[in-house]
Amino acid sequence: MTHDAVRLDSVTRRYGSLTALDGVSLSFPAGTFTAVMGPSGSGKSTLLQCAAGLDRPTSGSVAVAGTELTGLSERRLTLLRRERVGFVFQAFNLLPSLTAEQNVALPLRLAGRRVPASRVRQALGQVGLADRARHRPAQLSGGQQQRVALARALITRPDVLFGDEPTGALDTRTGREVLGLLRDMVDREGQTVVMVTHDPVAAAYADRVIFLVDGRLSGELTGADADAIALRMTRLEAVPC
Incomplete structure (x- = not known):
């Protein structure tokens, strides 16, 4: 039976007089791939930050893998993010002085946990970089660096992997390779991706696309192709404020 990897209930996030999210209720079922889209300033990044426990809602609740985040202390919230949540961003954020395998092992080392070499090799193997373990970031292409960042996010075996424009800094072909890798992880390994x-x-590449406008949900598409998604976005961006 499918359960929710992440659930948001009536989540509102205000920054002073600005309402970035306005009463959003949404769930991300385990083992699914969800894309979040919307015009600039629609609340996409705020939604991701609240869902991942990087930011606290002004009101409403967020649960990750069944754990309610609202009442957690900063320490417990940090531990939950470290153990149950993975992050991949547009910037690769690799440490240039470390090799690929050292970068991948970093989250476990920071958590004070033993890092089995086999676990690191497995993570690099998942992203097709088993033969680049000893290379430093400067010796890798942009796509390879993002794959290392992806392996680093997966080393803790997170319940959910969040990506904020993960292919934004990559050329078209390399970006498609990374997206194909994410799709494969969902299909073959049951990974949850937002x-x-x-x-x-x-x-x-996602199973469904969620649309936000002015901090509110504005519908979704399931199993849509790029043309249908682009058409929906064009219509959303044409709506006057």
Whole structure:
């Protein structure tokens, strides 16, 4: 039976007089790939940050893998993010002085946990970089660096992987390779992926696309191709404020 990897109930996030999210209720079932889209300033990144426990809602509740985040202390919230949540961003955020395998092992080392070499090799193997373990970031292409970042996010075996424009800094071909890798992880390994993107082609890799406008949900598409997603985005962006 499918359960929710992440659930938001009536989540509102205000920054002073600005309402970035306005009463959003949404669930991300385990083992699914969801893309989040919307015009600039629609609340996409705020939604991701609240869902991942990087930001606290002004009101409402967020649960990750069945654990309610609202009442957690900063320490417990940090531990939950470290153990149950993975992050991949547009910037690769690799440490240039460390090799690929050292970068991948970093989250476990920071958590004070033993890092089995076999676990690191497995993570690099998942992203097709088993033969680049000893290379430093400067010796890797942009796509390879993002694959290392992906392996680093997966080393803790997270319940959910969040991506904020993860292919935004990559060329078209390399970006498609990374998206194919994410799709494969969902299909073959049951990984849950939530990705913010502005690219309809990237969003078409997802099972469903959630649309936000002015901090509110504005519908979704399931199993849509890039043309249908682009058309929906064009209509959303044409709506006067």
